[in-house]
Amino acid sequence: MSTGFKSGFVAIVGRPNVGKSTFLNRVVGQKVAIMSDKAQTTRNKIQGIYTTDDSQIVFLDTPGIHKPQNKLDEYMDKAALSALKEVEAVLFMVSATETRGAGDNYIIDQLKQIEAPVYLIINKIDEIDPNQLLPIMDMYRKAYPWAEVFPISALRGNNVDELLQSLVKTLPEGPQYYPDDQVTDHPERFIVQEIIREQILANTRQEIPHSVAVYVEWMRPNETGKLQIEASIIVERNGQKGIIVGKGGQRLKYISVGARREIEKLLGTKVNLKLWVHVQSGWRDKPNALNNLGYSA
Ligand code: GDP
Ligand code: MG
Ligand code: K
Known part of the structure; x- marks a missing residue:
């Protein structure tokens, strides 16, 4: 029998400092990931859990995909990629305040191996002039067949609810993996x-x-x-x-x-x-x- 309950795992990838932890914290309504201006403060795979009456999204904050400099990097990339192959959707987050760089292009290249829908999340739109947004979206649209493109401000909350609603729509029917009051297994x-x-x-x-x-x-x-x-x-x-x-x-x-x-x-x-x-x-x-x-x- 169909319960109508939708659930699934969603990974967040992106260069350091684009706002992945800020986004997770906003979504779970509580500060759980450690935020900082320093890169790489997120050392572990963090789960933020978003639960409503009829859906549950389990977010994975992946350690990051970087162009490998050594064997360990290669291994880490493989681990990150195989994690991405098991999720229902991927959020690729970039910052509207930075231009697309080699680091982004490397991740985009890796994402081509993933079958799940990949959303492009352009964060920190509160920091740019609205006129700048379209050119940024154009620049990224050419690089990958994104399932959706969402400009957001994780800090202020702009467009975050709309993004969550869209994610829930793409999720399959499934069980509630975690209790209502659990926001993380941080x-x-x-x-x-x-x-x-x-x-x-x-x-x-x-x-x-x-x-x-x-x-x-x-x-x-x-x-x-x-x-x-x-x-x-x-x-x-x-x-x-x-x-x-x-x-x-x-x-x-x-x-x-x-x-x-x-x-x-x-x-x-x-x-x-x-x-x-x-x-x-x-x-x-x-x-x-x-x-x-x-x-x-
Ligand atoms: P992460 O490395 O991707 O997890 O990035 P963090 O969430 O730690 O954020 C890095 C910095 O960007 C912090 O100083 C945040 O306050 C800031 N930041 C995150 N999201 C936004 C946003 O939407 N707007 C602005 N202005 N700053 C943001
Ligand atoms: Mg982080
Ligand atoms: K895809």
Whole structure:
């Protein structure tokens, strides 16, 4: 029986800094990919998951296709390409503020091996004069038989909903792969949770270990350019909260400083970490609570 539910995997490719992470963050409505002006900050394949009542798009932020300089590059390119052969659609993103270069042409060439529809996404249109758009579109139209061409601003949100609607239309009927409230399986978020947990364990000797969970509420760069992370520490009893917080909040401070240093080392960026401690009795026995905390039973 037809459910009418549509779903599929969509890969985003493009040169560094064209706005792939910004786009993903806007689509999932939460900052999950680490953004920066530095190239190559996206080290892992990140999934952003967009779910509506009748559709789900799982976005893959691929590590990137570059003209190979060595064997490793060649291998990476092959891996990226084979990933692209398994998706329902590909978004090739360019920046309206940069002219088409050798890097773009190399990717376009590789895309010719892909059967799935490839969308051309011209990002950062907020930065150009509207008159400049048509010549840019013309320049790219000649290079590849794009399924669709979408000028957008990932930063401001222009034309992003229209793009999502068009993607959903091209997707086949399929299952909902992930729960409604899951926006990513971003490994960095999970690692941040683990680092905070480690610091709690390192700073408390009592009955804490098995009854504490950490949940990263959100992470996003703040006005000062630091990565702002807000996380909840969830314990089962008031007494455990007291142990973690410590006299005058001293222990929580140690935990926070220790975790911040580790996270900064890991992500290579300055971090502002805020921790809250909540008591939620019996969370370990509730399958839903476990899922929300990132543990699968
Ligand atoms: P990625 O390397 O492709 O993932 O690019 P990022 O998402 O990290 O973005 C690189 C830079 O471009 C960041 O400074 C973003 O704020 C900026 N950026 C991304 N999208 C837009 C946009 O639509 N307009 C403008 N003006 N800047 C953008
Ligand atoms: Mg990125
Ligand atoms: K194609």
